[in-house]
Amino acid sequence: MAEPGVQSVERALDLLEILAEVGGDAGLSELSEQSGLPLPTIHRLMRTLVARGYARRLPSRRYALGARMIRLGESAGRQLGAGARRHLARVARELGETANLAMLDGEMAVYVAQAASSHSMRMFTEVGRRVHLHSTGVGKALLGELPDASVRDIATRAGLAPATDRTITDLDALLAAMREIREQGYAVDDGEQEIGVRCFAVVVPGAPVPTALSVSGPAARVSYEFGERAVPVLHEVALDVAAELSGG
Structure with a gap:
């Protein structure tokens, strides 16, 4: 039986995988729809991913994968x-x-x-x-x-x-x-x-x-x-x- 993972890590990885699958960029509402997560949670996770360079916040306020990926x-x-x-x-x-x-x-x-x-x-x-x-x-x-x-x-x-x-x-x-x-x-x-x-x-x-x-x-x-x-x-x-x- 697989051990339970760390929820915040799993959620952040889910968001990165969604960005990879869409092949471009996505807004918070799209990430919420595809992940099932509430907007405040997504906003918090994306802010962390952007700060670490794993995601980018575009001028359009949409998100894409970052250069560190x-x-x-x-x-x-x-x-x-x-x-x-x-x-x-x-x-x-x-x-x-x-x-x-x-x-x-x-x-x-x-x-x-x-x-x-x-x-x-x-x-x-x-x-x-x-x-x-x-x-x-x-x-x-x-x-x-x-x-x-x-x-x-x-x-x-x-x-x-x-x-x-x-x-x-x-x-x-x-x-x-x-x-x-x-x-x-x-x-x-x-x-x-x-x-x-x-x-x-x-x-x-x-x-x-x-x-x-x-x-x-x-x-x-x-x-x-x-x-x-x-x-x-x-x-x-x-x-x-x-x-x-x-x-x-």
Whole structure:
């Protein structure tokens, strides 16, 4: 049985999570509506968060996340990536292609760790790079975990811009792809982010932040037959990554 938390800390964290989820700024009435807390309590908590730099009070009197959250997020991402890197190295070693770990970051995915292929021609993605969800393997794997209503909402806010001529740019087609991903248990980026590159990705189950693991490389090597061998390895390693991220 989980021990009871400190109520004021839980409430402050709830408010920060709400600000993160709205993807911009929010007023006291919106924070009250979403948190269920009374306005005086929210005002007191937000005043403390602003004073510590974890939130900002805008000229409009609305609130947004503060600059101090950036440092925490970057540090957490580096630490989580460092812990998972040995598991990515196993993927790269067993499959011979580049392995990536990415986390959901609002309406985007951000790469937090990578283990590179030993091939001279290989896929390389800079750690810290943010990418759209609809055009990447990790992004589509993360979207597949969400209900259709959330997928529609993200697609509406972020758009479905084409990265290549193979990118899904139609909402109905994206929702159909999500149904297929949920049924088969993995996502494929078939030249949708970069021509000539194919990627297979799976979700890391139970991760504290929605997270996906992928393997990618030139389509000539990363064939669908390769995927039949790769997906079971990804699922197995994803369980190890989940334990790493949860401190197990």
